[in-house]
Amino acid sequence: MDVSGKWQLETIYPDLIVMLKVREVFYSGRTQFQQVEVLGSDIYGRSLVLDGKTQSTERDEHIYHESLVHPGMLMHPDPKRVFIAGGGEGGTLREVLAHHSVSQAVMVDLDREVVDLCREYLPNHHQGSFDDPRVALHHEDARAYLQNTEERFDVMIMDLVDPLEGGTAGLLYTQEFYQITKSRLKPDGILVTQSGPAGLISFQECFTTIFNTLSQVFSYTMPYQVHVPSFQTLWGFTLASDTELPHMATPDRVDGLIDRRLSKSLRFYDGEGHCGMFSLPKFLRLGIGDETRINRDDAPVFMV
Amino acid sequence: MDVSGKWQLETIYPDLIVMLKVREVFYSGRTQFQQVEVLGSDIYGRSLVLDGKTQSTERDEHIYHESLVHPGMLMHPDPKRVFIAGGGEGGTLREVLAHHSVSQAVMVDLDREVVDLCREYLPNHHQGSFDDPRVALHHEDARAYLQNTEERFDVMIMDLVDPLEGGTAGLLYTQEFYQITKSRLKPDGILVTQSGPAGLISFQECFTTIFNTLSQVFSYTMPYQVHVPSFQTLWGFTLASDTELPHMATPDRVDGLIDRRLSKSLRFYDGEGHCGMFSLPKFLRLGIGDETRINRDDAPVFMV
Amino acid sequence: MDVSGKWQLETIYPDLIVMLKVREVFYSGRTQFQQVEVLGSDIYGRSLVLDGKTQSTERDEHIYHESLVHPGMLMHPDPKRVFIAGGGEGGTLREVLAHHSVSQAVMVDLDREVVDLCREYLPNHHQGSFDDPRVALHHEDARAYLQNTEERFDVMIMDLVDPLEGGTAGLLYTQEFYQITKSRLKPDGILVTQSGPAGLISFQECFTTIFNTLSQVFSYTMPYQVHVPSFQTLWGFTLASDTELPHMATPDRVDGLIDRRLSKSLRFYDGEGHCGMFSLPKFLRLGIGDETRINRDDAPVFMV
């Protein structure tokens, strides 16, 4: 193996760097908000990289997007109006639109250029979802949008970049922000947010804090996690609602819901996978129990 | 962050390399059989690296060793005599010895020098296990040992390096080898083997083949998987027996067994964790179903 | 310094890899003959990389091209007809055309696509040289071209990729090839060829062999070397002729020739620089003296 050639380096932790052989650079440039790259590799196919961090890849984005979208959607009895913050690749939108019940998906992604680049370079991610007549796409800060809207949603999905210092989403993980989202959810509405890495090494970077912050605002919260290969670790998600979240403990129940309520079969998420995702390793349960930090606008907890 | 300094590179896949900052080199040298390094890093503490592959690290070896040992041990009603192949760090031995029921642990590791190095440099791994009077330690090829012994075991644990071409364990994953192990198990005995990477990218490297091969030899087999951070992916294990393996479906049952049958509390493995480990992602279940390859002495399937 | 981002890795020796931060990928693809990349970096500006090896960079190509072209051209009393093999970037052509005396420059580069890519992406290299009416550009194997031509040249310049096994130029460094070039040189003609790395670590890879091979064919040979930053080492060149090569020992003589015979000032090459280039370190002189290998068509010496 000759290593000569182009590689993407990604600092996972300060002492751990992952090197990915790049076969093609589909796009590389700066938008108004961030550095964007669409890279091709033999392992992952096309990857979207924002500010040096892999957001999703053709090879495994279905793990991330199905895991983000379907548990919350299926826990809701009849999700008609869905809100998406971020999600520029269109993968979250694609999964939301697969639900028969959905009549409108409002997606707010700050960076129009990123969305345009994804539409051009990541067709296998969005699969034409942006052209669905149920979609309303806005390009502005999600927090500002929510503060100004009268709309109410059944499900709200936060598909945001990680809460990095100086990043674009630092104020979209705070107690104040979650108060705003709560006011825009219908009474039985459900919020779900990607919540950062959840592996043994990194679960305290933001996962437990996001969970704890949501728990201050909502009556019911539920954490889960799944292994996303291109993220190099387990990845965390959190569900939150003021109505009790159903446990859907048997695989059959989940599989039945998928059959009835989706217009397509899923590649990753199913009943047995659901059990795996919601069975948290002991260290995560202990970590959640021990967490006392709360993200606040004036003192956000940033990832290292 | 200045990257100047010593780094350990590890080729995970041909196009993916992980770089770990090395803080200390405790040992580096060749034994009769392999290249050995004991490295220290801020992330993982002390790591054992054989032929360039991380075998286990102080930070997360408990995930690997508890997951390898306890499911099979607890599925057995009363494991008295336990066989371990490989396991030079002593972590597997440590977990086996924590079971009250164990009266003898026979460990066969080919490489005496590796075991001696682990005893010296990895005290937090073995925690003195090698000095337990119940331990019989042999240094020879595990296959040769088993062919020549009259002993019969309740549980046999294969804690081997991956089946790499030219490696030391290529013939310890074949149908013929499993026939030998079967003949050394008591009628209700249980075998478990580490089975290589089980993530979306790499589960076909050896995991599904090992499962399929064991299924040719034993009446009952059961795969499971867990995320081991220092392996950079999910990791697979396979249980095999000619007696039906219990499902232990409720967390409480597992937690109760742990309480009753172990002389210590566990850091990773528990009832809820058990559910997560045995709830296989859809792609793994499909991959297992599709696998037709069988490891045979004259045509072993090597990892890439 | 965060190392996240795109880097070009180049294996200089098997145990030494250079990583260059890539700011822009201007082109990346395969031609009929080789992998081509035009990369932009803060350090070197635009680089041409063929089959993973840096050929020249905007920042320091003038060192390489001026050193390759001018010593031989100025040693010739009146170079009118000049032959160039390789040289796709156009930098060698640019330097040749700066000589008032030149009436025709015949350039033969195998790979039309590379030349077209250089014309498009490396304007600061060629600076429009390809449009000079004195240029005749051919795309075929330089050896075949020379075997079939009746032309005779004053100066022949070999600006070829290194003699790598499986590369495009393996047979353009052999005794048989040099016999052909000799037959196409006018009686007082001078040949010069890039001759690979000439630093302490690597001068035996091909530099001394090329020198020794040329010495079998030509009555007079003269080695020289210069530090080219982007090549990470000293770089070797060899002059050869059947007419005695002048030593031009005083800086003033070289500076005077540059003034009179060139239509532009030079950035790197001058009288004092000439002295530096032709004053070989002791290890190189000893290495040349010790070399016995000869490149032959049926037994070429390839770089590692």
Added chain:
Amino acid sequence: MDVSGKWQLETIYPDLIVMLKVREVFYSGRTQFQQVEVLGSDIYGRSLVLDGKTQSTERDEHIYHESLVHPGMLMHPDPKRVFIAGGGEGGTLREVLAHHSVSQAVMVDLDREVVDLCREYLPNHHQGSFDDPRVALHHEDARAYLQNTEERFDVMIMDLVDPLEGGTAGLLYTQEFYQITKSRLKPDGILVTQSGPAGLISFQECFTTIFNTLSQVFSYTMPYQVHVPSFQTLWGFTLASDTELPHMATPDRVDGLIDRRLSKSLRFYDGEGHCGMFSLPKFLRLGIGDETRINRDDAPVFMV
């Protein structure tokens, strides 16, 4: 080529990192003053690395040390008393002691532990020089030593780490320091200092500033440079004196001096090599001419 294994990364410029495969770590630790590593590689043999920067390697230290020591020593008519600042490996000392004329070598290296480590781990560097009865070895700051001594020297050799911010030698390259050295030189004494990288990319980091600073203090200064493979670039040196420095323009003169005045033959430095070293590339001569910065105690110019 499998890249798995230990590598030393060294940041040469912020966008250029060199990776060296490490075969052995002979020593790694912190002294009172700096991080020290003695590494073994196939390319370079044993390397001394201080604070992440390669100081010298077994393979090419003779290029550096012979180039640092002999030009100044041979320009002096009869060097008896020699001062060395730094030079912990003992290579500079070794070269100084090879001069018949030397009756005393005073070496002041701040870091006793580094010198002890070099004595233990770098025998091919020092070759027993520390045991020569002409040597007086002191461990304190070289500036303090010189301020307090009544001694006067024929030749003073500054073999120091680069002037890095926060490093140990920042105040050993300033105008004020050079005033002190001048006062400790005999009237016809000569000072020479290593002067940092002198390649096209990096000569402005400190080389031209050191030259310019010395030129403020001494009547005569003379720069030279040589390619040191393990430094990845040309390396600069500066001679300074209040007596005119001889040009030694003919190789024969240098070779004759080496024969007469040294007790051993040299591996790198000779008459022709001298010409190469003192024939500066045009960009260096222009760079020196353009330089206006002066290192002062209250405003030192640090390398990036």
